[in-house]
Amino acid sequence: xxxxxxxxxxxxxxxxxxxxxxxxxxxxxxxxxxxxxxxxxxxxxxxxxxxxxxxxxxxxxxxxxxxxxxxxxxxxxxxxxxxxxxxxxxxxxxxxxxxxxxxxxxxxxxxxxxxxxxxxxxxxxxxxxxxxxxxxxxxxxxxxxxxxxxxxxxxxxxxxxxxxxxxxxxxxxxxxxxxxx
Numbered sequence: 096x097x098x099x100x101x102x103x104x105x106x107x108x109x110x111x112x113x114x115x116x117x118x119x120x121x122x123x124x125x126x127x128x129x130x131x132x133x134x135x136x137x138x139x140x141x142x143x144x145x146x147x148x149x150x151x152x153x154x155x156x157x158x159x160x161x162x163x164x165x166x167x168x169x170x171x172x173x174x175x176x177x178x179x180x181x182x183x184x185x186x187x188x189x190x191x192x193x194x195x196x197x198x199x200x201x202x203x204x205x206x207x208x209x210x211x212x213x214x215x216x217x218x219x220x221x222x223x224x225x226x227x228x229x230x231x232x233x234x235x236x237x238x239x240x241x242x243x244x245x246x247x248x249x250x251x252x253x254x255x256x257x258x259x260x261x262x263x264x265x266x267x268x269x270x271x272x273x274x275x276x
Contacts, residue, residue: 098164100211105204106167107176107211110152114165117172119148121195130195133233137257166194166208173199176212181226188216189226192239206239213243213274223271230255231263240267244274 097109110118122128123142131140143151152163166174174194181187190212194205213225227245229236232255240247245267253261 098215100215102207102211104168104202105173105208105211107164107208107215108167110163110165110175112149114172115149115152116145118152118165118175119143119145121172121174123148128195129197130193133235134193135230136232137230137255137262164212166192166204168199168204173204174208176208178212178216186220186222187224187226188220188222189228190216191227201235205235206242209239209243213269217271217274224268225274226266226268228264228266231265232257232260237265243269245269246273 097111098107099109100107123140128140163175163177165172166176173196174192176190176192178188178190181189190209192205192209192212194200194208209227216222216225226248227236227240229240231237231250246269247265248268249266251264251266254264255262
């Protein structure tokens, strides 16, 4: 059954075969996309063909389990939310959000998408915690996590190196009982 969650600014829904090429174009359509400067830029963007990308969108293979859903503003696909298992046997789940077109940054689209997504994960999965990891150079993601009530649980100092500078890796989390209160 396809997923569809409704917010004020955004809706989240399962990606159809028709929408995957649109998403692929947002991710891989430019040589050096602006969104990648904020989404773990210390890891190079590994280009995939459209067929490779289609095969990777929703897979469930143990440790590498991943799920991705589209973020829609009105009728326009603007990004994705997803999750992956850090350690499935203990229900340790990490999530992520990406808003690709720059004109949608810092306007609340990502935070609303994450709020819908976290609520959905807690409502449908037997998890007690949701985590989000970012780097100290991504101030917008840090503000988003804090705005949603996620707590900074760990800061690994100077372990991300990009453009001659060391940055911290920052882990946020929220427990089910904190989210529901």
